[in-house]
Amino acid sequence: MGPWGMYLEQIDRVTPYLGDLGRWVETLTRPKKVLIVDVPIELDSGEIAHFEGYRVQHNLSRGPGKGGIRFHQDVTLSEVMALSGWMSIKNAAMNLPFGGAKGGIRVNPKLLSSAEIERMTRRYTSEIHNIIGPSRDIPAPDVNTNEQTMAWMMDTYSVNLGQTTTGVVTGKPISLGGSVGRNEATGRGLFTAGVEAAKKINLEIPGAKIIVQGFGNVGRTAAKLFHEVGSQIVAVMDHTGAVFNSNGIDIVAMGAYVDKTGGVVGFGGAEVLLPGEFWGLNCDIAIPAALERQITKNNADSIKAKLIIEGANGPTTPEADDILREKGALIVPDVLANAGGVTVSYFEWVQDFNSYFWDEDEINHRLERLMKKAFDAIWEVSLQNRTSLRTAAFIIGCSRILQSRQLRGLYP
Numbered sequence: 255m256g257p258w259g260m261y262l263e264q265i266d267r268v269t270p271y272l273g274d275l276g277r278w279v280e281t282l283t284r285p286k287k288v289l290i291v292d293v294p295i296e297l298d299s300g301e302i303a304h305f306e307g308y309r310v311q312h313n314l315s316r317g318p319g320k321g322g323i324r325f326h327q328d329v330t331l332s333e334v335m336a337l338s339g340w341m342s343i344k345n346a347a348m349n350l351p352f353g354g355a356k357g358g359i360r361v362n363p364k365l366l367s368s369a370e371i372e373r374m375t376r377r378y379t380s381e382i383h384n385i386i387g388p389s390r391d392i393p394a395p396d397v398n399t400n401e402q403t404m405a406w407m408m409d410t411y412s413v414n415l416g417q418t419t420t421g422v423v424t425g426k427p428i429s430l431g432g433s434v435g436r437n438e439a440t441g442r443g444l445f446t447a448g449v450e451a452a453k454k455i456n457l458e459i460p461g462a463k464i465i466v467q468g469f470g471n472v473g474r475t476a477a478k479l480f481h482e483v484g485s486q487i488v489a490v491m492d493h494t495g496a497v498f499n500s501n502g503i504d505i506v507a508m509g510a511y512v513d514k515t516g517g518v519v520g521f522g523g524a525e526v527l528l529p530g531e532f533w534g535l536n537c538d539i540a541i542p543a544a545l546e547r548q549i550t551k552n553n554a555d556s557i558k559a560k561l562i563i564e565g566a567n568g569p570t571t572p573e574a575d576d577i578l579r580e581k582g583a584l585i586v587p588d589v590l591a592n593a594g595g596v597t598v599s600y601f602e603w604v605q606d607f608n609s610y611f612w613d614e615d616e617i618n619h620r621l622e623r624l625m626k627k628a629f630d631a632i633w634e635v636s637l638q639n640r641t642s643l644r645t646a647a648f649i650i651g652c653s654r655i656l657q658s659r660q661l662r663g664l665y666p
Contacts, residue, residue: 256330256332256333256336257330257332257333257335257336257337257546257547257568258332258333258335258336258339259332260336260546260547260568260571260572261335261336261339261340261568262283263572264572264644264648265279265282265283265339265648265652267572267645267648268645268648268649268652271639271641271645271649272649272652272653272656275652275653275656275657275660278656278659278660279652279656281313281315281655281656281659282313282339282342282652282655282656285310285311285312285313285335285338285339286311286312286313286314286353287310287311287385288308288310288311288331288335289308289309289310289382289385290306290307290308290331291306291307291308291309291378291381291382292304292305292306292307292381293305293306293307293359293374293377293378293381294377295370295373295374295377296373297366297370298367298369298370305359305360305361305374305378306359306360307357307358307359307360307378307381307382308329308331308334308356308357308358308359309334309355309356309357309382309385309386309391309393310331310334310335310337310338310355310356310357311338311353311354311355311385311391312335312338312339312341312342312353312354312355312356313339313342313353313354313655313659314353314391315353315655315658315659315662316345316346316351316352316353316654316655316658317345317350317351317352317353318352318353318387318388318389318390318391318392319338319341319352319353319354319355319386319390319391319392320341320345320350320352320353320354320355320391320392320394320596320599320600321337321338321341321354321355321356321357321393321394321396321596322337322356322357322393322394322395322396322397322399322425323356323357323358323359323393323394323395323396323399323403323407324356324357324358324359324396324397324398324399325358325359325361325363325371325374325397325398325399325403326358326360326361326362326363326397326398327360327361327362328360328545329358329359329360329361330360333358333546334356334357334358335356336546336567336568337356337546337567337568338354338355338356339354340354340567340568340588340589341353341354341355341356341596342354342651342655343589343647343648343651343652343655344588344589344590344592344593344596344651345596345651346650346651346652346654346655347589347590347593347628347632347647347648347650347651347654348590348593348596348597348624348628349628349654350596350597350600351600352392352596352600355391355393356396357382357393358396359374359378361374363398371403372406375403375406375407375410376406376407376409376410379406379407379410379411380410380414383410383411383414386411386422387411387419387422388419388421388422388603388606388607392421392422392423392424392599392603393407393422393423393424394423394424394425394595394596394599395425397470397545400425401425401426401427401432401437402427404423404424404425404426404427404432405426405427405430407422407423408420408422408423408426408430408431411423420606421603421606421607424436424599424600424602424603425599425602426602431602431605431606432602433598433599433601433602433605433611433612433617434611434612434613434614434617435598435601435614435617435618435621436595436598436599436602437471437475438471438475439594439595439597439598439599439617439621440471440472440475440565440592440594440595441471441472441473441474441475441476441477441478441479441543441565441594442475442476442479442594442618442621442622443591443592443593443594443595443597443621443625444472444475444476444541444543444563444565444591444592444594445475445476445479445480446594446621446622446625446626446629447563447586447590447591447593447625447629448476448480448539448541448561448563448586448591450625450626450629450630450633451561451563451584451586451629451643452539452561454584454633455560455561455584457538457539457560457561459480459483459484459485460483460484460485461484461485461486462480462485462486462538462539463485463486463488463536463537463538463539464477464480464485464486464487464488464537464538464539464540464541465487465488465489465490465491465532465533465535465537465539465540465541465559466487466489466490466491466541466543467490467491467492467532467540467541467542467543467544467548467566467569468491468492468541468542468543468544468545468565468566469490469491469492469508469512469518470492470543470544472543472565472566472592472595473490473492473541473543473544473565474505474509474512476541476543476563476565477490477505477541478505478506478509480539481502481505481506485539486501486502487502487503487505488500488501488502488503488535488537489503489524489527489532489535489537490503490508490518490524491518491527491532491544492512492517492518492519492544493517494516494517494518494519494520495517495518495519495526495527495529496518496519496526496527496531496532497518497519497521497524497525497526497527498524498525498526498527498531498535499523499524499525503521503523503524504523507521507523508521508523508524530553533549533553533556533557534553534556534557534558535558536558537558537559538559538560538561539559539560539561539562539563540557540559540561540562540563541562541563541564541565542562542564542565542566542569542570543565543566543569543592544566544569545566545569546566546567546568546569547568547569547571548566548569548570549562549569549570549571549574549578550571550573550574551571551573551574551577553574554570554573554574554577554578555577555581557578557581557583559583560582560583560584561583561584561585561586562578562583562584562585562586563586563591564585564586564587564588564591564592565588565591565592566588566592567588567592568588569588570585575642575644579642584643585642585643585644586629586643587642587643587644587647589644589647589648589651590628590629590632590643590647593625593628594621594625597621597624597625598617598621601617601620601621631650632646632647632650633646635649635650
């Protein structure tokens with residue numbers, strides 16, 4: 255099952271809970287707009303290379319599209335469609351005034367120079383120029399993209415439009431209208447949702463043993479925040495492999511090591527795990543914060559964690575969802591757990607419109623308040639309907655989207 259198939263199955267599972275809104279449910283299974291573009295650039299060698307780029311606007315009933323741009327060799331249309339659908343649900347579940355969108359280029363950026371990546375980014379931005387904008391569709395960073403990527407996108411869009419338009423993207427450098435707190439927002443939101451979930455199952459966070467898959471922006475920030483309140487990060491996995499220390503890994507030291515070497519394997523404060531050992535480790539909390547479809551029917555039964563907090567988008571397949579729920583594990587779904595990033599992106603968008611910026615304490619306070627509010631609402635719907643937190647989040651998100659669709663009606 256591809257990512258889009260996963261998303262469609264999740265919609266099938268929530269449909270029985272939508273009542274009269276069910277007549278509109280096919281709206282959620284058909285992206286509003288799918289754009290596939292050729293991205294040709296001249297390499298440093300003088301050769302011409304072509305890359306395939308995508309921008310999918312899944313649903314715009316509640317507001318402009320919102321979603322990241324990823325540069326990865328495994329990007330497919332199915333993946334980008336699914337990610338855009340999950341963004342629609344996420345934004346609605348958080349009650350943000352956005353629809354869902356996503357974009358990407360199928361490329362291994364590690365094989366390109368910085369100048370080549372800049373040319374590719376700018377060409378891609380020009381190709382999707384006509385469908386993005388502060389009131390149309392607002393990209394943001396995702397896998398292998400960052401604030402520099404967003405600066406190039408903002409500049410290209412502004413030059414083509416003939417005026418500086420900072421609000422066309424979020425996740426920008428602070429000097430170009432970015433927001434403080436944005437870089438850590440997804441990991442901070444994940445930490446907040448995880449703490450709230452742990453309270454519900456009487457799991458003590460101080461002393462809890464945690465495994466983290468992915469040591470990028472999300473996984474690293476979440477690991478640092480849990481470490482600071484006394485949790486033990488016993489294992490970390492990234493693209494280089496997995497490492498383990500039963501007494502807890504020094505996350506600050508590991509961060510410095512990864513900055514220097516590019517991966518966790520070889521870090522002196524932990525031993526290397528054999529392939530396949532990571533998910534079966536004894537732990538209280540598991541944080542998948544890498545790519546989609548990492549927890550499947552093939553490894554879900556080996557997971558011992560009582561709490562899974564999804565930092566990545568779509569890391570757990572529907573079959574694995576069922577296995578984990580039967581085992582009694584609680585999953586905080588991606589559309590809630592990793593919503594901190596888009597929430598602070600919303601704050602950045604608002605600040606750009608007003609040319610008035612908040613300090614970091616204000617950002618973090620507002621983020622924590624919205625995350626807790628969304629978690630409480632999803633938890634209550636879960637109890638009322640005796641469903642998983644994922645289905646509850648989809649009930650809230652889908653209902654809000656379809657109510658907007660119904661109220662707006664069909665034109666002509």
